[in-house]
Amino acid sequence: MIKTVGVVGAGPAGVAAAIMLKRYGIEVLLFERRTVGGLLNNAWRVENFPPLEPCTGEELCRKLEDRLTDNDIAIINEEVTAIRDRIIVTRRARYKVDYALVATGTAPKRLPTLETCSRVVYEYRDIPPGTEVIAIYGAGDMAFDGAVRASLRGSRTLLFSRSETLRAIEPLKASAEKAGVELHRAESILRVEPDEALLKITTSLNVYSADALLICIGRESLIPRIDSDRCEIIGDARGEIYRQASIAIGDGIKSAMKIALEG
Ligand SMILES: Cc1cc2nc3c(=O)[nH]c(=O)nc-3n(C[C@H](O)[C@H](O)[C@H](O)COP(=O)(O)OP(=O)(O)OC[C@H]3O[C@@H](n4cnc5c(N)ncnc54)[C@H](O)[C@@H]3O)c2cc1C
The missing domain is CATH 3.50.50.60 (FAD/NAD(P)-binding domain)
Structure with a gap:
């Protein structure tokens, strides 16, 4: 028994x-x-x-x-x-x-080459307090959900998707657009280098600065x-x-x- x-x-x-x-x-x-x-x-x-x-x-x-x-x-x-x-x-x-x-x-599915410091995280709750600019890598529901939450909290939010196709459901995509999330489609993140208090993020198209990076790729x-x-x-x-x-x-x-x- x-x-x-x-x-x-x-x-x-x-x-x-x-x-x-x-x-x-x-x-x-x-x-x-x-x-x-x-x-x-x-x-x-x-x-x-x-x-x-x-x-x-x-x-x-x-x-x-x-x-x-x-x-x-x-x-x-x-x-x-x-x-x-x-x-x-x-x-x-x-x-x-x-x-x-x-x-x-x-x-989380991890990208070890991008894990260059503790400001690279895999869950929203691990984003350090005081983050003003957040980069998010992913194109699914979790990435978009995090992007909307960060943007509504007042952070400038850059969302990078490796492909042109976005897997997230339509209501989340619409909320992200409304919340002012800056969407970068077909732009892979290649490198992340800690640069003083910021992260220098090099993509396939450009270089950006952010306080933290949230990776949501599955x-x-x-x-x-x-x-x-x-x-x-x-x-x-x-x-x-x-x-x-x-x-x-x-x-x-x-x-x-x-x-x-x-x-
Ligand atoms: C951003 C985001 C938005 C979501 N939105 C929705 C939504 O709107 N609606 C919805 O229905 N679902 C949503 N989900 C999905 C939902 O959260 C998950 O499907 C659900 O939490 C799964 O429940 P679970 O108990 O199986 O696993 P989890 O929620 O993953 O819980 C597993 C727990 O086990 C603990 N644990 C793991 N290993 C060990 C160990 N060795 N010893 C002790 N503890 C351990 C972990 O710490 C964790 O607390 C969302 C998820 C995310 C990330």
């Missing part, structure tokens, strides 16, 4: 699973290496979650945190390094569980070392192409129900 479940990751998938398990009377150990809400912490505006009015990602994260508190679920603020048979391993300790749900989300599944068949991967970590908070939440709920009802 499953009495204790370790949930690794407190993004939407992990939080939903943890709450549902708790409702079935199952003890939950919820691990998070950063903050509750996961990638949603970066979202400018979440408009596709029908039960809620459009709101910021940070507001949604606060709601997730509140629901954890309501359900008496504490966060274990530790990074999980491995899952062995019925043992969850962190840098500090080992935790015995009957089953594990791996809700660790995704990691993400891929992130999973700790697993040597156990007593676990399941849920949410974005599953590596499917369709990745949304609501899908991750549904996934978490479904897996929790399967554990509770099928053992």
Whole structure:
């Protein structure tokens, strides 16, 4: 019988699973290496979650945190390094569980040659405070979402897309145009050199100065070392192409129900 479940990751998938398990009377150990809400912490505006009015990602994260508190679920603020048979391993300790749900989300696709200093980041929340000019590299929803958020916050925002084609959905493209994002299509970033407090960004067409560079060129599944068949991967970590908070939440709920009802 499953009495204790370790949930690794407190993004939407992990939080939903943890709450549902708790409702079935199952003890939950919820691990998070950063903050509750996961990638949603970066979202400018979440408009596709029908039960809620459009709101910021940070507001949604606060709601997730509140629901954890309501359900008496504490966060274990530790990074999980491995899952062995019925043992969850962190840098500090080992935790015995009957089953594990791996809700660790995704990691960014990186461009190591551009990572010349700490002002080159892969998530909006890592942009240093006081950034007045931000360069963003990417052409998908995450790049455009970040560009709109930065621009509305008052930063001059330069968005560079390697190709002419922009993958972001139309409403985000329209919001970016309205917010005054400076769009540079078919302009690859070739080099980034720290230059005093600024970054000197050389593209295929020109040279620019910016305070920081946000790279959003895609993400891929992130999973700790697993040597156990007593676990399941849920949410974005599953590596499917369709990745949304609501899908991750549904996934978490479904897996929790399967554990509770099928053992
Ligand atoms: C800019 C942006 C805008 C978005 N806008 C929307 C939107 O409008 N609507 C929508 O539905 N979705 C949106 N999304 C997508 C949504 O955020 C993700 O699909 C969702 O957060 C995935 O949930 P998850 O729980 O599977 O993974 P994540 O949210 O990635 O959470 C994984 C968590 O696991 C933690 N973790 C990872 N490894 C470990 C480890 N080894 N030990 C401990 N903890 C670990 C991470 O720190 C993280 O908190 C957006 C995403 C971004 C980046």
